[in-house]
Amino acid sequence: MREILLVRYGExxxxxxxxxxFLRKLVDHVKAAVQEVHGHxxxxxxxxxxxxxxxxxxxxxxxxxxxxVHSVSPAIEMEKDSFEAICEQAAKMMEKKTGTxxxxxxxxxxxxxxxxxxxxxxxxxxxxxxxxxxxxxxNNPDHEITIEIRKLAYLSVDRTMAVSGMPMGTNGxxxxxxxxxxxxxxxxxxxxxxxxxLCCVHYHSFPYTSExxxxxxxxxxxxxxxxxxxxxxxxxxxxxIQMQIHEKCPENFTTLIMRRYMxxxxxxxxxxxGAQALITGESIGQVASQTMEALGCTDEVVNMPVFxxxxxxxxxxxxxxxxxxxxxxxxxxxxxxxxxxxxPKHPATHPRKELVCRAEEKLDSQALIDAAIExxxxxxxx
Amino acid sequence: MIYxxxxxxxxxxxxxxxxxxxxxREMYFNPSAAYKPAVDVDxxxxxxxxxxxxxxxxxxDEIFFTSGGTESDNLxxxxxxxxxxxxxENFVCSAIEHPAVxxxxxxxxxxxxxxxxxxxxxxxxVDLDAxxxxxxxxxxxxxxxxxxxxxxxxxxxxxxxxxxxGISPRVRVHVDGVQGFMRVPMRxxxxxxxxxxLSGHKIHGPKGVGALAxxxxxxxxxxxxxxxxxxxxxxxxxxxxxxxxLGQAVKEMAGRHEDVERMRAMKAHLWALLSAMDxxxxxxxxxxxxxxxxxxxxxxxxxxxxxxxxxxLEGAGVLVSTGSACASHKQKVSQTLRSMxxxxxxxxxxxxxxxxxxxxxxxMDEAAVQTAKMAALLAKYRRR
Numbered sequence: 001m002r003e004i005l006l007v008r009y010g011e012x013x014x015x016x017x018x019x020x021x022f023l024r025k026l027v028d029h030v031k032a033a034v035q036e037v038h039g040h041x042x043x044x045x046x047x048x049x050x051x052x053x054x055x056x057x058x059x060x061x062x063x064x065x066x067x068x069v070h071s072v073s074p075a076i077e078m079e080k081d082s083f084e085a086i087c088e089q090a091a092k093m094m095e096k097k098t099g100t101x102x103x104x105x106x107x108x109x110x111x112x113x114x115x116x117x118x119x120x121x122x123x124x125x126x127x128x129x130x131x132x133x134x135x136x137x138x139n140n141p142d143h144e145i146t147i148e149i150r151k152l153a154y155l156s157v158d159r160t161m162a163v164s165g166m167p168m169g170t171n172g173x174x175x176x177x178x179x180x181x182x183x184x185x186x187x188x189x190x191x192x193x194x195x196x197x198l199c200c201v202h203y204h205s206f207p208y209t210s211e212x213x214x215x216x217x218x219x220x221x222x223x224x225x226x227x228x229x230x231x232x233x234x235x236x237x238x239x240x241i242q243m244q245i246h247e248k249c250p251e252n253f254t255t256l257i258m259r260r261y262m263x264x265x266x267x268x269x270x271x272x273x274g275a276q277a278l279i280t281g282e283s284i285g286q287v288a289s290q291t292m293e294a295l296g297c298t299d300e301v302v303n304m305p306v307f308x309x310x311x312x313x314x315x316x317x318x319x320x321x322x323x324x325x326x327x328x329x330x331x332x333x334x335x336x337x338x339x340x341x342x343x344p345k346h347p348a349t350h351p352r353k354e355l356v357c358r359a360e361e362k363l364d365s366q367a368l369i370d371a372a373i374e375x376x377x378x379x380x381x382x
Numbered sequence: 383m384i385y386x387x388x389x390x391x392x393x394x395x396x397x398x399x400x401x402x403x404x405x406x407r408e409m410y411f412n413p414s415a416a417y418k419p420a421v422d423v424d425x426x427x428x429x430x431x432x433x434x435x436x437x438x439x440x441x442x443d444e445i446f447f448t449s450g451g452t453e454s455d456n457l458x459x460x461x462x463x464x465x466x467x468x469x470x471e472n473f474v475c476s477a478i479e480h481p482a483v484x485x486x487x488x489x490x491x492x493x494x495x496x497x498x499x500x501x502x503x504x505x506x507x508v509d510l511d512a513x514x515x516x517x518x519x520x521x522x523x524x525x526x527x528x529x530x531x532x533x534x535x536x537x538x539x540x541x542x543x544x545x546x547x548g549i550s551p552r553v554r555v556h557v558d559g560v561q562g563f564m565r566v567p568m569r570x571x572x573x574x575x576x577x578x579x580l581s582g583h584k585i586h587g588p589k590g591v592g593a594l595a596x597x598x599x600x601x602x603x604x605x606x607x608x609x610x611x612x613x614x615x616x617x618x619x620x621x622x623x624x625x626x627x628l629g630q631a632v633k634e635m636a637g638r639h640e641d642v643e644r645m646r647a648m649k650a651h652l653w654a655l656l657s658a659m660d661x662x663x664x665x666x667x668x669x670x671x672x673x674x675x676x677x678x679x680x681x682x683x684x685x686x687x688x689x690x691x692x693x694x695l696e697g698a699g700v701l702v703s704t705g706s707a708c709a710s711h712k713q714k715v716s717q718t719l720r721s722m723x724x725x726x727x728x729x730x731x732x733x734x735x736x737x738x739x740x741x742x743x744x745x746m747d748e749a750a751v752q753t754a755k756m757a758a759l760l761a762k763y764r765r766r
Contacts, residue, residue: 207693207760 001078001089003056005039006156007048007063010070010164025167025195026068032229033062045108045150051077064162065227067193073146075156083114086153087126090145093157094131099142101127101134107149119147166195168228173197174277174307175270177262178233180217183281183310185224185327186318190309191279192228199231199273200224200381201266203238208342212333218379219330225382227325234269235377238262241368242342248362252348255289257360259298264365265372267302277305283318284311288347297351384700384745388738389531389561389678392586394627401630402588405623413620414611423622430629437632438578438595439569446594446612447625451560452482453605454579454594457616458556459483461602462523462577463490471522472496474546476508478532478718482579483525483558500526504723506535506666507673513545521550528562528578532718532734533666534678536566543574554600560584560592564635565642565677576600582624586739587631591624641739646676648737648746653679655750659757661685665719665732677737682724686760688732694756695733700749702733 007030012022023043030048031041039053048069053059056074063072076089094101105119114122124136127145148154176188178200192198202217214235221233238261245257266278282290289298299306310318322328385393411420413427431445448454463473475487477499487497498521501512508526517524524546526537543555556577559568563580570578577600581592596602596615608617635642650669656662661684667674683691688704695702719729735749 207690207697207756210689210693211696 001076002051004075004077004154005050005053005056005059005063006073006075006154007050008070008072009048009068011166012068022068022167022170025170026066029066029168029229030063030069033066034059037062049077060160064160066168067163067165067195067227068167069162070164071159071161073156073159075154078153078155080109080112080149080153083119083122086147086155087123090123090147090155091127091130093155094127094134094143094145097131097143097157098133099135100137100140101143101145102136102138102141103127104144104146105149106146109149109151112149119149123147163193163227165193168192168195169197171195172277173199173273173275174279175266175273175275176200176279177266177281178202178217178221179281180213180220180331181281182315182322182328182331183283183286183318184279185220185281185331186321186325187279187281187307187309188224189227189321189325189327191307192224197231197275198224198228198279199270199275200233201236201262201269202233203236203262203265205239205242205342206237208239208242216330216333218381220327221379221381223325223327223330230380230382232273233379233381234273235379236265236269236372237375238372241372244363244368246342249359251344252346253351253356253359254342254344255347256294256297256351256356257363258342259289259294260301260356260360261365261369261372263298263302263306265369267304268369268373269376270304277307278302279307279309281310281318282308283313283315286315288349291349293350294348297353297356300353384741384749386700386702386735386737386741386745386749388741389584389734389736390703391583391589392738393740394583394588395586395631395634397634398587398627398630402623402627405626409622409626411622413622414609423620423626426629427620427622427625430625430632433629433632433636434580434593434595437564437568437636439571440578440595440597443613444595444597446596446615447620447628448592448594448616449590449621450583450592451480451558451579451581454581454592455480455482455556455558456486457594457602457605458577458579458596459486459523459525460489460605461615462554462556462600463493463495464603465601466493466495466522468494469520470496471520472498472518473523473525474498474500474513474517474521475525476500476527476537477502477721478506478530479525479527480531480558480560482560483527483556487525495522500524502718502721505673506530506533506718506722508537508542510538510541510545513542514549517546517549517553519550521546521553523554523556525556525558527558527560528568529559529566529675529678530666530718531561531678532716533680533722534561534675534736535666536562536673536675538673539575540573547574561678562675564632565645566675570595570597582628582631585631585635588624588627591621591628593628635739638739642676645737645739645741648741648743649676649679651743652735652746652750653681655747656681656753659683659754661761662757663728665722665724679735679737680719680732681735682719682728682732683757684728684731686757687730689730690760691731691733691753691756694760695749695752698752698756700752702735704733 037053037055037059039050060072103120103124105116107116145157174196178184413424431442434445435442498516501509503509546553554576557575559578560581564585576597578595583589604615606617653669663682665680692704715729
């Protein structure tokens with residue numbers, strides 16, 4: 001008899017002929033996740049098991065952050081010969097619980113002498129006899145104890161819901177424009193959750209933004225990397241472009257033109273890094289540069305899909321997500337990500353594309369972009 | 383790199399590091415123990431007390447070691463408040479106290495003590511006329527910093543104490559001396575100061591150590607209970623390496639009085655260079671005035687944000703801070719500067735340059751050149 005973790009996976013179940021590929025990826029990620037706590041990982045009977053870890057709580061925390069994992073339960077693995085012993089163990093696991101419970105049984109070993117309803121009834125009766133402060137409620141119990149009869153017997157009570165989604169690296173790679181605000185980490189998380197690998201681009205406007213602002217962005221990337229693994233962050237020097245825009249373009253278009261440059265540079269870096277799409281944290285109408293017209297105007301400069309998973313979310317919904325993911329606290333640090341010097345007083349909310357394009361003609365785009373890419377710093381995170 | 387953020391912290395003297403190194407390698411004994419090596423450490427600490435006391439016109443047994451300025455302020459304010467019996471007393475502090483004082487003094491409201499604030503004038507000094515209206519016969523404590531961490535204004539402690547005692551004879555006076563200790567003179571008896579808080583790392587000593595000087599006859603309730611160290615006022619195993627390091631820093635500083643004067647000259651020189659620029663002003667007393675500290679210079683630039691100026695100077699190899707380092711992670715506009723009559727924009731356009739004993743005249747020249755260069759560059763990109 002020993003303690004193990006029982007790891008259930010979600011959507012991978014739906015896969016047909018590709019399922020082994022997805023499962024292999026998932027098992028690899030679970031292995032990587034528990035490496036620090038020396039867990040042993042294997043796949044059997046439609047479950048992933050983890051054993052021999054040094055720290056159970058930490059192992060659960062880590063596994064529940066692996067995309068593709070649906071839930072994690074600490075479980076007891078034991079011989080199934082003695083039903084009496086199984087019941088005894090079940091009662092022991094319920095001892096500290098209060099309220100109502102029910103027993104769930106699953107029997108994949110059909111040669112086992114008792115069928116599932118019998119197991120439920122017998123084990124339930126035993127627990128009732130031995131843990132008198134519990135009562136049974138089969139419809140809406142406070143606790144569910146699961147008894148699974150496979151090659152061995154597995155008993156589990158507690159369940160930690162995990163992030164779900166698809167195993168990392170099963171759906172290509174995308175490049176996240178990471179600003180330091182609340183929205184972009186959430187957007188990155190949502191796309192990564194679909195099994196998409198990430199790289200990040202951050203625009204740094206020294207001296208208008210400080211060393212601390214950069215540190216903050218790297219910390220956000222590090223938090224994301226807890227879910228999606230090691231990734232590259234491109235820190236692009238952006239001051240010169242902002243200054244040129246500020247000097248040469250009409251004030252109401254400056255933010256929009258700046259966004260267009262950000263997209264152009266991100267596309268180049270994305271292609272270099274093998275990414276096939278861009279991700280931004282934009283949400284319709286949140287600020288002037290996120291009106292429908294403005295989004296259209298920024299999309300136009302790139303030739304790859306731009307994913308905006310927050311596009312239909314309210315700020316409060318985004319914040320709720322950020323808190324769940326664990327990026328909210330860092331995003332709320334006060335270091336500015338984009339200096340107010342460059343923010344126009346009256347930005348255009350319904351820009352006309354041809355006017356924006358004409359305004360941009362005054363800039364030596366190629367030289368500016370080349371210089372920015374040349375000066376880009378690459379930081380590996382995670 | 384030119385380090386001009388000495389009010390945030392200073393680089394320790396080499397001799398301080400040596401003393402601490404030796405203390406940890408060889409003299410690691412608990413000074414409260416009974417055997418000879420421990421007694422030797424205790425003796426070393428006593429020498430430190432003596433050195434500090436001498437700087438304050440105090441006695442050795444009036445010095446209590448703490449973990450630094452913040453703890454000293456907490457011990458003084460909360461420790462004193464706890465000895466009162468809720469007879470309608472009030473505590474008074476200046477409008478520009480460091481959070482170690484202003485946040486702490488708010489906590490005594492829970493003990494039924496009223497908290498009142500002393501306004502300051504446009505030069506950043508406590509307004510003594512206004513103080514007459516704030517202090518009354520129920521004022522039990524007046525707390526005022528010796529030197530403003532934001533502007534370097536030396537506060538009129540002696541006059542304030544005399545005024546307070548004239549109105550409320552039994553009043554106690556607490557001074558946060560963190561920015562003043564050993565750069566601006568302090569005689570506790572003559573100036574009417576009952577409690578004085580100081581910190582090691584602002585005078586080229588170690589971080590994590592400081593002291594509270596408490597005049598005999600002032601009773602305080604301990605805020606840290608335990609083994610009864612420091613005559614029961616501050617329990618906890620002595621941080622002997624840091625205390626010995628603090629003592630060494632005091633010893634070095636005491637032998638370098640001419641360096642403090644050199645610092646004053648450097649500050650004046652730097653301002654002379656900076657004042658040649660357009661749209662620059664000093665906040666607080668002008669360099670050279672009697673109530674200007676020798677080491678802190680607060681400067682505002684028209685149309686350039688202090689935060690951006692600080693970043694730009696960092697890029698040019700000059701480290702300064704905006705406002706004060708302790709407040710700058712909150713990124714709020716400085717209340718000190720606002721209460722001196724600066725507009726939000728002016729306060730936002732402020733940097734604090736603070737000197738230490740290790741700075742040189744050449745560094746002032748270079749810092750001035752870089753500041754002028756950055757100001758010119760940044761002014762081009764003002765908000766339209």
